[in-house]
Amino acid sequence: MKRLAVYLKPFLPRMGMGISFKAVGTLVELAIPWILSYIIDDLIPLKEIRLVCLWGGLMIVCSLIAWGGNITANRMASAVARDCTRQIRHDLFQKISYLSESRVDAFTIPSLISRMTSDTYVLHQTVGMIQRIGIRAPLLLFGGIIVSLTMDPMLTLIMVASLPIVGVIVFYVSRKGAKLFKIVQKASDSMLRVVRENAVGVRVIKALSKSDYERARFKKVNDDLTEKERTAESTMALINPVMSLLLNLGIVAVITVGAVRVNNGTSEIGKIIAFMNLYTIVLNALMAINRIFMMLSRASASSARVLEVLDTPVELFETEPHFSFLPKDAPHVEFDHVTFRYARGSFAVRNIDFALKRGETLGIIGATGAGKSTIIRLLMRYYDVSEGSVKIDGVDIRDYATSDLRAKFGVVFQNDTLFKDTIRENIRLGRNLTDEQLLEAARRAQALEFIEEQGGLDAPVAIKGANLSGGQKQRLLLARALAGDPDILLLDDSSSALDYRTDAKLREEIRLHCADATKIIIAQRISSIMHAEKIMVLENGNVIGMGTHEELMETCPLYREIGESQIGEGLAKEVRA
Numbered sequence: 001m002k003r004l005a006v007y008l009k010p011f012l013p014r015m016g017m018g019i020s021f022k023a024v025g026t027l028v029e030l031a032i033p034w035i036l037s038y039i040i041d042d043l044i045p046l047k048e049i050r051l052v053c054l055w056g057g058l059m060i061v062c063s064l065i066a067w068g069g070n071i072t073a074n075r076m077a078s079a080v081a082r083d084c085t086r087q088i089r090h091d092l093f094q095k096i097s098y099l100s101e102s103r104v105d106a107f108t109i110p111s112l113i114s115r116m117t118s119d120t121y122v123l124h125q126t127v128g129m130i131q132r133i134g135i136r137a138p139l140l141l142f143g144g145i146i147v148s149l150t151m152d153p154m155l156t157l158i159m160v161a162s163l164p165i166v167g168v169i170v171f172y173v174s175r176k177g178a179k180l181f182k183i184v185q186k187a188s189d190s191m192l193r194v195v196r197e198n199a200v201g202v203r204v205i206k207a208l209s210k211s212d213y214e215r216a217r218f219k220k221v222n223d224d225l226t227e228k229e230r231t232a233e234s235t236m237a238l239i240n241p242v243m244s245l246l247l248n249l250g251i252v253a254v255i256t257v258g259a260v261r262v263n264n265g266t267s268e269i270g271k272i273i274a275f276m277n278l279y280t281i282v283l284n285a286l287m288a289i290n291r292i293f294m295m296l297s298r299a300s301a302s303s304a305r306v307l308e309v310l311d312t313p314v315e316l317f318e319t320e321p322h323f324s325f326l327p328k329d330a331p332h333v334e335f336d337h338v339t340f341r342y343a344r345g346s347f348a349v350r351n352i353d354f355a356l357k358r359g360e361t362l363g364i365i366g367a368t369g370a371g372k373s374t375i376i377r378l379l380m381r382y383y384d385v386s387e388g389s390v391k392i393d394g395v396d397i398r399d400y401a402t403s404d405l406r407a408k409f410g411v412v413f414q415n416d417t418l419f420k421d422t423i424r425e426n427i428r429l430g431r432n433l434t435d436e437q438l439l440e441a442a443r444r445a446q447a448l449e450f451i452e453e454q455g456g457l458d459a460p461v462a463i464k465g466a467n468l469s470g471g472q473k474q475r476l477l478l479a480r481a482l483a484g485d486p487d488i489l490l491l492d493d494s495s496s497a498l499d500y501r502t503d504a505k506l507r508e509e510i511r512l513h514c515a516d517a518t519k520i521i522i523a524q525r526i527s528s529i530m531h532a533e534k535i536m537v538l539e540n541g542n543v544i545g546m547g548t549h550e551e552l553m554e555t556c557p558l559y560r561e562i563g564e565s566q567i568g569e570g571l572a573k574e575v576r577a
C-alpha cells in the first residue's frame, strides 16, 4: 500500500485543498446542533424573535457552508482518485506490454485483466473514500464528543458508554461480511467463466445441441452465487437494524436521564434535542470509520496484486543493440542447436538446427503439439532459448534491440486477432503505410475482392472479426503480415481456411513479390510447403526429417505417410484449380 502512495505525491496540493474544504464543512456542520440547543435554551425563553431569526439564519448559513464544502471536497477527491488511478493503469499497461511471454504465462491473462480492471477500481474507490470520509468521520466522532462535553458531560458519558458496544458489533458483523463477500466474489468469477465459455463457444454449443447441458451448468453456478449472496447480505443486513436499535436505546437513555436532569434543573430541553442529533452523527461516524478499515483491507490485497506486476522484472525490455557490425556471408536466419522448455512444461523443442539464406523458405510440418509454433515464438524472442542460440544475419537475437528485432517480421499467428476497427487499421496496425501499400498487400493476400465487397478500407471489422468468414479473416491477417514488405515472413497455419485455389494463388504471389524475404511457413497441408527449399518434420519437439519434398518422401516415413494421404486429394484439387 505504502509503495503505491508515490502515485498520490503529485496530487498532494489538490488533496490538501480538498481535505481543508472537507474539514471546514464538517466543523461547521458540528456547530449546527450546538446553535440549535442555544436557540431553544437561551433565546426562546427571552422571547427575542429577532435574535431567534438571526441565529436561525446563522444555522442556514452553516448548513450552506457545510453543503458547499462537502460538495467541493467530494469533487476534488473524485478528480484525484480518477487521475491517480489513470496513472497506475497506464504504468500497469506499460509493464504488461513489456512482460515476457513466460511472465504472462505465470500470471495468466485473466488475472492480468482483473488486476488492470477490478484491482485498480478498488484502489480508485479507496483513494476517493479516504479523502471523502477519512477526515470527516474522525472529525465528526471526536468533534461530536467534544461539542457534547461542552453542553452536558453527564449525557456525553451515556453516549460514549454505548460506543464500544456499537463498535464491537459493527466490527464483527463487517468482518464476517467481508469474508462472505470474498466467497461471493469467487462464485461470481465462476459464473463469469461459464458465461464467457458460453459466449465464446456459442456456435459449437448449438452445433452439438448442448444448449440444455449448458443451461443446467449455468443454473448451477447462478444458484450457487444467489445462495452465497443471500448469506452475505443477510449477515450484513444485521447492521442497520442493530444500529437502529442501539440508536433508539441510546436516545431513550438520553431522554430518560435528560428528563431527570431537566426536572432537577441540571440540564435544559434544547440540549437533549441537540444530543439526539449528535448521537446520530457520532454513530454514523463510527460506522464510516469501520467502512474505511474494511475498504483499506480490500485495497491492501489489491495493491499487493498490482505491485506484484509493477515489480516484475522486465526481461525483454528495450535495449541498445549489442553489436557494431553484421558478419559477412552469415545465414539470414539460423537456429544453432536450440533447445527450449516452457516454465510450466516439459521440453517443447530439442536440438533444432537449421540455417536459411535470405529469400529461402522453410516449411514446417508435424502433429499438434510437436513444437512448430514454438520455433516462431523463439525466433521473435517471445521466449529466450534454454540452450543454443537463434541468430539473424549472424547476430544472436538477444543482441538486437527488441523493437529492431520485431520490425523485421511480418507474421500471422495461429488464431491471430482482428480488432474492432476498420479494415484499413487492421492491416496497417499503427505502421506508417499508405493506402496504396495496404491495397497492394491485400491484393497479394487475395483479400482485395472481398474488401471491395465489404465497402473498401473503411469498412468496419467487428470484435475478433466476427463479421467475417474464416477465410476472409485469414486473408486480412495475411495482408497485415505482407504489408510493409517484411524481411522475414512467418506464417503459422495461416491458410488452413483458404480453398486450394486461393492458397495456390497466394503462394504464387508470395513467391513473386516476397522473393527477398526469408519465409517460415507452418502448415498442415503438404501442398502449402512442398515447394520450399527446406522442409522440417517435427515430432514431439524433435526434428525427424529435414530436406526437400522429394528427399523427405524418400527418407522420412512420417512425411511420406502424410504426403501419400494428402497428395492424392490435395494435388488433384490444386491441379483442377
Ligand SMILES: Nc1ncnc2c1ncn2[C@@H]1O[C@H](COP(=O)(O)OP(=O)(O)OP(=O)(O)O)[C@@H](O)[C@H]1O
Binding pocket: 105, 342, 343, 344, 345, 347, 348, 366, 367, 368, 369, 370, 371, 372, 373, 374, 375, 414
Ligand atoms: N505457454 C505455454 N506454456 C507451457 N507449455 C506450452 C505453452 N505453449 C505451448 N506449450 C507446449 O509446448 C509444446 C509445443 O507447443 P506448440 O504450440 O509449439 O505446438 P504446435 O506444434 O505449434 O501445435 P499446433 O499444431 O497444435 O499449434 C506442446 O506440448 C504445448 O503443450
